[in-house]
Amino acid sequence: MPIYKAPVEDVNFLLNDVFQIDRYDNLPGFSDASADVREAILSEAAKLSEEVLQPLNRVGDLEGCVRHDDGSVTTPKGFKEAFKQVVEGGWLGLSAPTEYGGQGLPITLSQTVTEFQCSANMAFSMYGGLTVGATAALLVHGNAEQKAMYVPKMVAGEWTGTMNLTEPQCGTDLGLLRTKAVKQADGSYKITGTKIFISAGEHDLASNIIHLVLARIEGAPAGIKGVSLFVVPKFLVNADGSPGARNGVTCGSIEHKMGIHGNSTCVMNYDSATGWLIGEENKGMQGMFVMMNEARLGVAVQGLAQSEVAYQNAAAYARDRLQGRALSGVKAPDKPADPIIVHPDVRRTLLSIRAFNEAARAMVVWTSLKSDLAHRSSDPKDRQDADDHLGLMTPVLKGFLTETGFANAVQAQQMYGGHGYIAEQGMEQFVRDARIAMIYEGANGIQALDLVGRKLPRDGGRAVMAFFGEVGAFAKENAGDEAMKPFVAPLSTALGHLQQATTWLMQNAMAKPDNAGAAATDYMHLFGLVTLGYMWAKMAKVVHGKIAATGPTDYLSTKLVTGRFFMERVLPATTTHLARIQSGSATIMELAAEAF
């Protein structure tokens, strides 16, 4: 059976030492998240994830969700009870506004809890995750009545939420969607159409399910400019707030899919279902973007989370599994063979996963802190800077963390040899579950295009210039510090590659957008690598400070070695990405479609 131990020490290091979130005590909710409160929350979150959610991970994979003839769906054994614990612990409302029953704590904190839950049980965590995303959209774009009707119940976890975008003929290109909305005399709409791939579309965990649905109002313009957002509850809500009559939305079937079997991925049929407009007519994408940006961060965390739990198991296995002898001579003479962790190739594999995980976690905390600043700061300049950062980093986080996270799960599985291919060991489930994160909430190719085509040029490149400025200043400040050399020198080289790539795009992609498209995925990876390199350099700096102040610990020493590994072994890939980007799009665009 797989193991999982929430990385509480690592989270504390990031919150307390690297990002020092106590500095933000002036922001709403931050003073409620003092060090001891954080400690208590993280320790309880760890316990819940390790003891309740993780043991259900394989159960969920084996049993999956079952749709009954009446359209109802049963989740795997134990999910209902576990969800009850999540609800009773108030975990879904951790960062929700206090006026709706939430605890108003920083996203910076709740995102780390999300990581624990995703590591322990990704399929399970999605029921709550989607609810938080739907709540965010309602909070930003819903009217007062809608907020009052839905948000408190969703924050409490009594009701869950979904997002309904995809249809058979439309995924990325939402302008193609056909689901219809017909306005009624009372101001409501009748929604009719079919949505596919709806995560948590139907289940038995909550007394109501609040669907947010993209549809086209009769007579609306074609394309994306005619798309509106609606709230469609499974049960219409009575005047007293209790669930009333069944609405015309049903689960038509559950998809058979590669992984996340514990989450019900539904085909949802809307048959004159009653819905209400959220925000303005034909401005549905605005609300959906709130939800998607929220969700994209969550999906990035899934990539990290699967990489983390896969690493923990692979490392434990490598310490235990006896096979062969060390190249440099016998290490365990009292045993029939050495543990495979003596082998450089095994260590290389483990370190490359770990070096990613720790820096990716830092990147998530950093960006979550910016999210808090963007939403809570009273200073417009701070809000704008934070929002710039958030916009720029969201596609990088989603694309780079999920792709690397998946690749890491595959490498962790590899440490098990043949045993990694066997279901009972659990490693292959991490791979299958992690795979979806590269696809949903905007496939990674779309993230790369969003980065290159939208986020980079936005506001004259203000966000990317701020990032270059920050990293460049860090490198300059620490250039004279001998201990920082193994970090600063490679970071500067990598930053140079990213800047060259950016210049190349400015010079070559304006007139010829195919050059941007051809460069996009490599640019996203290059950006991700430089960001993780910066995270490592920042962390190393903090570690040096702590060691100078209070002496070395195992945790701190390991951190430095892991960081050096990243700079030596992972970061050099920036060279290759730059070369690819600079090769342009001519060859790629040369063939006719039929030639493929």
Place this chain on the structure above:
Amino acid sequence: MPIYKAPVEDVNFLLNDVFQIDRYDNLPGFSDASADVREAILSEAAKLSEEVLQPLNRVGDLEGCVRHDDGSVTTPKGFKEAFKQVVEGGWLGLSAPTEYGGQGLPITLSQTVTEFQCSANMAFSMYGGLTVGATAALLVHGNAEQKAMYVPKMVAGEWTGTMNLTEPQCGTDLGLLRTKAVKQADGSYKITGTKIFISAGEHDLASNIIHLVLARIEGAPAGIKGVSLFVVPKFLVNADGSPGARNGVTCGSIEHKMGIHGNSTCVMNYDSATGWLIGEENKGMQGMFVMMNEARLGVAVQGLAQSEVAYQNAAAYARDRLQGRALSGVKAPDKPADPIIVHPDVRRTLLSIRAFNEAARAMVVWTSLKSDLAHRSSDPKDRQDADDHLGLMTPVLKGFLTETGFANAVQAQQMYGGHGYIAEQGMEQFVRDARIAMIYEGANGIQALDLVGRKLPRDGGRAVMAFFGEVGAFAKENAGDEAMKPFVAPLSTALGHLQQATTWLMQNAMAKPDNAGAAATDYMHLFGLVTLGYMWAKMAKVVHGKIAATGPTDYLSTKLVTGRFFMERVLPATTTHLARIQSGSATIMELAAEAF
């Protein structure tokens, strides 16, 4: 439903034009494989794979193999009839010696047929593939009686074969194996022990199963030097050659695994089963190596094969799926959206898979030809050169082709967006099936160690020097050819990186073997990239010649574009691998095992 079309034109190009196998008419069997015979065989092989095997691929995945209470195993519906067709077509004996009923045709030819069958149905093709491997071991190390008793039936496909190495406590390190062999008065042995992960260990496709089993004879030395190889038939063979009494070997259970569900992966229990020694006592690894080298080439082909079929489906989907508009302006104004193949990132993905497939196929043909030369040439120098090549390239083929093949299947799946995650589409099966090829027949980390630790230094580096000499000479000869510049220049750079890496290993790994271990996987990838680069340059040269002679065709023009893509976009990764190799092992070896 997934499609598959055997790449017959591409195989013909390689056999006829690039490697011109008609030049080898003096080798036994080659003159029987004249161009028209090859054409007929490839066309029949294509038909069998496309029409019989491919339609059973998903059936096999869904149904899997079922073990009954009596230990018998039923394969998925249709497998039995399909196997009968394979047997009746003589496909298992294509390259087997004529004196045992085979057709004695070149491996160069039969290996291309293997690719078709693996693309169509990897799990199914393993039943035959393992039989061919077991037959090879019997042919090399079996005595006359053993050969006469087993080989003709195995060549005919009446009986199938297995290889039994792994035990719960021993995978890579076969010296740890515990299965016991006790010599009997009649010269036979009683074999007792448990073997795991035995592919095709029990099934209903053949009237007998011939197990080749590694075991330790009572009183044998400890470790790998006390391991012997035995032949243990499921049914003892009567004097007339018919299957007789049931032997004491049974299938204890079937593993639940990530993929290749159509192949029965068995726990095999040996309970005083009667077996006969193959070759000498305590020299079991020699026979096993024959089988494993055969199998490693076959597994390399599986990597290519899954990449090929995944590519074909992804390309077809990209041509059909309408979503969004081209960055450079609308391409299909009559349709609601453009097909996604207009997007540079989609083309980049497809081309990177295709550029690998075509060069990997060339590498397989090249190496198979060397295998034929090693076995059939009358010139000892030719045999030695060919054997050098085979030894050097086997770990590269196995490790590099399976790892890239898997990554390509993942990328092909990505082209489908959410649909790629859904089982019915078949893309996720390619990923799950391809995954095992990185693991079995020596996990890829072991291949890398074999390359760096054994194959590279062997005979004073004779094999690698010959390879460098050949590639270097090609680059020199074509340096003045303007049309070849896009191929020769990047090839020379990449070869330079490989030579630098090799020099670094010579200087740093002798005294400190951990430097070799830390470099191994990157060195294997670097080697694979350079080899594929060489294949592309060779193919480009041939294409230029053909175009000059008879004018361009779509096939030839596409080949050149695909090749240029490889040189521009794939080959530059050699820089990163070199940097990683040169970073050494110090950081990797620094942490204590407990720190991981």
